[in-house]
Amino acid sequence: MxxxxxxxxxxxxxxxxxxxxxxxxxxxxxxxxxxxxxxxxxxxxxxxxxxxxxxxxxxxxxxxxxxxxxxxxxxxxxxxxxxxxxxxxxxxxxxxxxxxxxxxxxxxxxxxxxxFLPTTSCDIGELWKTIDSTVSKIENKSLRALVEHFFADESFAEKFKRAPGAERVHHAYLGGLMEHTAQMVNSAEATLRDFPDMDKDLLLTGVLLHDIGKMDELAATHVIYRTLDGNLIGHVSIGAMTIDKAIDKIKKFPEKLRAKLLNMILGHHGRLEFGSPILPMTREAIALHYIDNLSAKANQADIAVRENQNGQQAFTDKIFTLDTKLYLE
Missing domain, CATH: 2.40.50.140 (Nucleic acid-binding proteins)
Known part of the structure; x- marks a missing residue:
């Protein structure tokens, strides 16, 4: 001892x-x-x-x-x-x-x-039902084959269910990635009702796959931390490379569809200075970026309010990722 x-x-x-x-x-x-x-x-x-x-x-x-x-x-x-x-x-x-x-x-x-490891307060089984049912809604054969390549794989699915959504900013807890993705599915479906000309299958595929690079960017033991690849490559590029390799295994995957999907993955942070190597350049890519941002920012605000509710102050400290402080009463 x-x-x-x-x-x-x-x-x-x-x-x-x-x-x-x-x-x-x-x-x-x-x-x-x-x-x-x-x-x-x-x-x-x-x-x-x-x-x-x-x-x-x-x-x-x-x-x-x-x-x-x-x-x-x-x-x-x-x-x-x-x-x-x-x-x-x-x-x-x-x-x-x-x-x-x-x-x-x-x-x-x-x-x-x-x-030491915070965990989503959501029901893991219900979150997975949202993910699984979304996969079944994708009608395009190439995109369906792609999402099933990932989510029908048991080891991938188990890792996805456990993965944190970030190291510290938003959804930074076990199950956070799936919670974040399920929230985005709900927002995407509302967006598609208002914009029926958007490509439903492409947007839903982008939502499901946009952050899978985080499964290799982050690791969780008793703390959530960045891996070597997370530090040197980052989840945006890791995700794009992972998806591109998977596409290579799908026969006759349309090249134009490949390019549009990879633009969504690479551009989902919306701006070069925020880590995207390319800007979003389709309707679906623009929608994905803002749906992603809504889930991330709302989660940050929700956590900040809940963590400060028992204090005496009327406002939180300034939250730099939101560029504001929040009223608590």
Whole structure:
């Protein structure tokens, strides 16, 4: 068994149960032997040259910053992103945000993974019914063969059901990708009722497949993080390459249809500066971009309001991805 460090001449006993979730922490709380996952690590120096470490810490309820000052560094293990740690700390406030002042930290492998991975609140079975029924609505033989290539594959389907929708911005929890996709299906069907001349099969195929690259961009252990391919290639390009390879296996897949679908996948972020290597250039690609954006932005707003409902403030802090703050009353 791993050697335990000492705090005030007492051993810090490893455990598997959390006492405090981040959402319940209050300024002044004293944390002892509390389990958190490390999401980021940054080393720095004060103006007088003393070392410190800034940590991004998380559990399934949220994230919080942690600070280790020079005096406490000898009592803290060196950690990297993805470690689970047991800490002693005080909950302080810095610039109106809670922050942990950490006096002791050690890595641990004794924890319950369910404490660290948030999961969709939606019914997984109902979400899958939405996805599966959408596949059955696609009438174009080439597009139907393409979506079935993915969703009829059991290993793909299971990975899709579990995959997070993002690392941190929107739908950033297990099942988030399927929740996001099902929401987009609902919006796409409403759009098609108002714009009946759009290609139904092409739009629905784009919705189902637009983010499958995230299944290789992201990984989830006890934190959600970007893989090597996620960092170096990104889900937009990964998705396009994956779909293009699948199309090669389908006999007589129309080249014009291939180009239109790949434009949707590559252009679904809508702008070059937002990660799309090409702009959306068809009615269906434009619709996909805005349907995607609606689901992402509404999810961010919904989470921000729910997470701040128990506070005293009338507004959230500014949410930079929404470029605004939100009224809470």
């Amino acid at each position: 791993k050697q335990l460090s000492l705090v005030n001449n007492q051993k810090l006993t490893p455990k598997t149960m959390k006492n405090h979730f981040i959402k319940d922490m209050q300024s002044g709380d004293k944390l002892s032997n509390e389990l958190l996952a490390v999401k980021s690590v940054r080393k720095g120096k004060t103006a007088d040259g003393r070392d410190y470490v800034d940590l991004g810490l998380a559990d399934k309820s949220g994230e919080i910053a942690g600070k280790i000052w020079a005096d406490s560094l000898p009592h803290c293990d060196t950690v990297v992103e993805g470690d689970v740690v047991s800490i002693c700390a005080t909950v302080d406030e810095y610039r109106d945000k809670q922050q942990l002042k950490i006096t002791f930290l050690q890595k641990t492998d004794s924890f319950d993974i369910a404490d």
